[in-house]
Amino acid sequence: MNALAIQIEGIGVWSPQLAGFHALQDLLAGEMPATGAARPPASALSPIERRRAPQSVLVAIEAASQAVAMSGRAASSLACVFASAYGDQVTTDYMCSVLARTPTELSPTRFHNSVHNAAAGYWTIAADCHAPSSATCAGSASFGAGLLEAAVLACADNRPVLLVCSDDVGVGPLGELIGGTQVFGCALVLSPGKDAGHRLRLALTASAPRHPPLPTECLAWMHDNASAAALPLLAMLATGRGDCVLAASEQLGLHVQREM
Amino acid sequence: MRVTTLPLAVTAYTATSALGQGLDAHLDALCRQRSGLRINDFSNTPLPCWIGRVDGVEELALPAAQAEWDCRNNRLAWLGLRQDDFLAKVQAARERYGAKRLALLLGTSTASIRATEEGYRRLEAGRLPADLHRKSIHTPHSLTAFVAAALGVEGPCLTVSTACSSSAKVFASAERLIRLGLVDAAIVGGVDSLCDSTLFGFNALELVSPEPCRPFDAARRGISIGEAAGFALLERAPSQPQAELHLLGCGESSDAHHMSTPDPSGLGAELALRDIFERAGIAASAVDYINLHGTASQKNDAMEAAVVARLFPTSTRVSSTKGLTGHSLGAAGIVEAVITMLALREGFVPGNAGIIEPDPACSEHFAWRNETRSLRIALSHSFGFGGSNACLAFARADHIA
Numbered sequence: 001m002n003a004l005a006i007q008i009e010g011i012g013v014w015s016p017q018l019a020g021f022h023a024l025q026d027l028l029a030g031e032m033p034a035t036g037a038a039r040p041p042a043s044a045l046s047p048i049e050r051r052r053a054p055q056s057v058l059v060a061i062e063a064a065s066q067a068v069a070m071s072g073r074a075a076s077s078l079a080c081v082f083a084s085a086y087g088d089q090v091t092t093d094y095m096c097s098v099l100a101r102t103p104t105e106l107s108p109t110r111f112h113n114s115v116h117n118a119a120a121g122y123w124t125i126a127a128d129c130h131a132p133s134s135a136t137c138a139g140s141a142s143f144g145a146g147l148l149e150a151a152v153l154a155c156a157d158n159r160p161v162l163l164v165c166s167d168d169v170g171v172g173p174l175g176e177l178i179g180g181t182q183v184f185g186c187a188l189v190l191s192p193g194k195d196a197g198h199r200l201r202l203a204l205t206a207s208a209p210r211h212p213p214l215p216t217e218c219l220a221w222m223h224d225n226a227s228a229a230a231l232p233l234l235a236m237l238a239t240g241r242g243d244c245v246l247a248a249s250e251q252l253g254l255h256v257q258r259e260m
Numbered sequence: 261m262r263v264t265t266l267p268l269a270v271t272a273y274t275a276t277s278a279l280g281q282g283l284d285a286h287l288d289a290l291c292r293q294r295s296g297l298r299i300n301d302f303s304n305t306p307l308p309c310w311i312g313r314v315d316g317v318e319e320l321a322l323p324a325a326q327a328e329w330d331c332r333n334n335r336l337a338w339l340g341l342r343q344d345d346f347l348a349k350v351q352a353a354r355e356r357y358g359a360k361r362l363a364l365l366l367g368t369s370t371a372s373i374r375a376t377e378e379g380y381r382r383l384e385a386g387r388l389p390a391d392l393h394r395k396s397i398h399t400p401h402s403l404t405a406f407v408a409a410a411l412g413v414e415g416p417c418l419t420v421s422t423a424c425s426s427s428a429k430v431f432a433s434a435e436r437l438i439r440l441g442l443v444d445a446a447i448v449g450g451v452d453s454l455c456d457s458t459l460f461g462f463n464a465l466e467l468v469s470p471e472p473c474r475p476f477d478a479a480r481r482g483i484s485i486g487e488a489a490g491f492a493l494l495e496r497a498p499s500q501p502q503a504e505l506h507l508l509g510c511g512e513s514s515d516a517h518h519m520s521t522p523d524p525s526g527l528g529a530e531l532a533l534r535d536i537f538e539r540a541g542i543a544a545s546a547v548d549y550i551n552l553h554g555t556a557s558q559k560n561d562a563m564e565a566a567v568v569a570r571l572f573p574t575s576t577r578v579s580s581t582k583g584l585t586g587h588s589l590g591a592a593g594i595v596e597a598v599i600t601m602l603a604l605r606e607g608f609v610p611g612n613a614g615i616i617e618p619d620p621a622c623s624e625h626f627a628w629r630n631e632t633r634s635l636r637i638a639l640s641h642s643f644g645f646g647g648s649n650a651c652l653a654f655a656r657a658d659h660i661a
C-alpha cells in the first residue's frame with residue numbers, strides 16, 4: 001500500500017497577515033484578508049505560560065487552538081505532531097550568542113524553551129493532554145513529512161491527530177544564513193473517518209512538488225518560511241478544488257487529492 | 261478500539277558511546293561494569309563535571325560526497341554506522357526491498373548545534389565564518405539528511421526531536437509505517453553529541469552532577485551528559501525467521517505537567533507502560549528486565565522507582581546503565597534499546613552502575629550488580645523534557661516457545 005485516506009476536521013492558520021483560515025479564504029477569493037495581530041493571541045495558554053513562552057510557541061499554539069476549535073474535539077484527547085523546519089531560531093540565536101561570551105549566564109527557562117518539542121510541551125500542559133505528542137522536522141519538507149507522520153498515526157492507531165507546522169523568523173547570524181523572514185503557522189485536525197467535509201487521499205510519489213497557481217502573497221510566504229509549504233494544501237481546502245504534490249523528503253513527494 | 265502491534269524483527273543493531281564502538285565494546289563494559297565517564301575535557305570554557313565522550317570522533321572524515329554535512333554530530337553518526345556490519349545489512353535490505361521501500365527515522369535533541377555554537381564564537385563581520393556558512397549543518401534535520409544521503413534511502417525520512425525520548429519514539433513511528441505497508445523496512449536510531457548548549461543548559465537548571473552520576477543513589481547529585489550514536493534495522497518478523505530479537509511494541513504518552521521536570525505521580529510514565537502492555541498483549545508480570553531512564557536527577561529517579569514498585573512484581577529486575585554511558589539525551593533511547601537487546605541476547609541483567617548507597621525508595625526490583633538470568637521480554641524507558649514519554653518492549657524471538 002502507498003496511499004492513506006483521511007479527513008480534515010479542523011484547520012488553523014496564523015501569520016501577521018492572516019488571523020485565521022477565513023482570512024486565507026478571503027485572500028484566495030480575491031478579497032483583502034483580515035490581518036493578524038502583531039503577536040498571536042494564543043489564549044489557550046495561561047497568562048504565566050504566555051509570558052514565558054517564546055513567539056514560536058505562541059504561533060504554534062494559536063494555530064493549534066483554531067484547528068481544534070473547528071473540529072469540535074476535546075484538545076485533551078488528541079495525539080499531536082508538532083513540525084517545524086528550524087525550531088525556535090530566536091532562542092537558538094540567543095543560546096549561541098550567550099554561549100560564545102558568558103556560557104555560565106545561560107537562562108534556564110530559555111534553555112528549556114530551546115528544545116524542538118517546546119511547543120508540544122506547552123500545548124500538552126495547557127490542554128491537559130496525556131496522549132502521545134511528537135516534534136519533528138525534515139528540512140524544507142517539514143510540512144509534508146509531518147503530514148505523513150500525522151496521517152500514518154491517525155490511520156495506524158485509528159485516532160484523531162492534531163498536526164501543527166510552524167516556523168518563526170530568523171535573527172542574527174543564523175537568520176542571515178537560513179533566510180526566514182516571515183512568521184507562519186498552521187494546524188490540521190485529521191482523522192481516518194469518512195463523515196466530515198474534507199476527505200483526502202495521500203499517496204507517496206516520486207513526482208516533484210507542484211501546485212495550482214496561488215496568489216503572489218502566498219508564493220512570497222512560501223519563499224520566506226519553510227512551514228508555508230502547507231499553503232497549497234490549505235488552498236485546496238479553502239477552495240475545494242485542485243490537487244498538489246508536497247515535498248515529504250528530498251527524494252519523496254506526497255500527492256494530495258480530494259476524495260469525492 | 262484496541263490497537264495491537266505486530267512484532268518486528270530487529271535484523272541489525274549497533275551502538276557507539278563512551279563505552280566504545282560497537283556491540284562487543286558495550287557488552288564488555290557492561291559485563292565488567294566499566295564506566296566510560298571522564299572528567300569534563302570538552303566544554304569551551306571550564307565546567308566542573310563528568311562527561312561520556314566518544315574517542316576518535318575528531319579524526320574521522322565523512323565520505324567525500326557528503327562533505328557539506330561535516331560536523332562533530334555527523335562524524336559521530338558515521339562512526340556509529342560503520343560498526344557491526346550495519347552498513348552492509350542496510351545495503352542488503354535496500355537491495356531486497358528497493359530504496360523507496362526503506363524509511364529512515366532518527367532522533368536527536370541538538371543535532372549539529374555545536375557547529376552553530378562554534379560559528380558564533382568566530383563570526384566574520386557578523387556572519388557565520390565561511391567554512392561553517394552551510395545551511396545543511398545549521399538545521400535540526402542535519403543528522404537525518406546526512407544519513408539519508410550516505411545510505412541512499414529514498415523512502416520516508418523524518419527527524420524526531422522530543423528531547424530525551426527522541427530515539428525511542430522513532431521505533432513507534434517506524435512500526436506504524438511498516439504496519440500500514442507504506443514501507444517494508446525502517447532504519448531507526450539517533451545521535452547526539454557533546455555541545456555547550458546542553459552542558460551549560462543543564463548546568464543552568466542545576467541538574468549537572470559535579471561527580472560521576474549515580475542513578476538511584478541516596479546521595480545522587482544530578483546527571484552526567486554523554487554522547488552516542490545508535491541504529492537498528494526493523495523488518496517484518498515473518499520474512500526474517502532467523503532474527504533472534506523482536507520489537508514487541510512501543511508505548512507513548514505525555515505528562516502534561518511541566519517543561520523540565522517529570523510528573524512526580526508518574527502518571528505519564530504509567531500511561532506509556534499501559535499503552536505498551538495493551539499493544540504487545542503482555543502483562544507486567546511477563547517483563548523480566550527494564551532498562552530504566554534513571555538519569556540520577558532527583559525527580560526522575562524518585563518518580564521512576566515509585567512506578568516500578570507500583571506496577572511490577574519483584575521478578576521484574578530493573579537497573580539504569582547511565583552510570584556507565586552518561587546521559588546521551590536524544591541518543592539515550594537507542595543506546596539503551598541496544599543495551600536491552602544485548603541483555604536479552606546474552607541472558608544477563610546489567611547492574612545499576614555508579615551506586616554507593618541505594619536510595620531507600622528503591623524496592624527489591626533493583627539489580628545493583630550484574631545478574632545471570634535468562635530473559636524473554638525486556639523494556640527500555642525514555643522520558644524527556646516537555647513530558648514526552650516512550651517505552652519500548654523487546655523479546656527473544658523464541659519467547660513464545
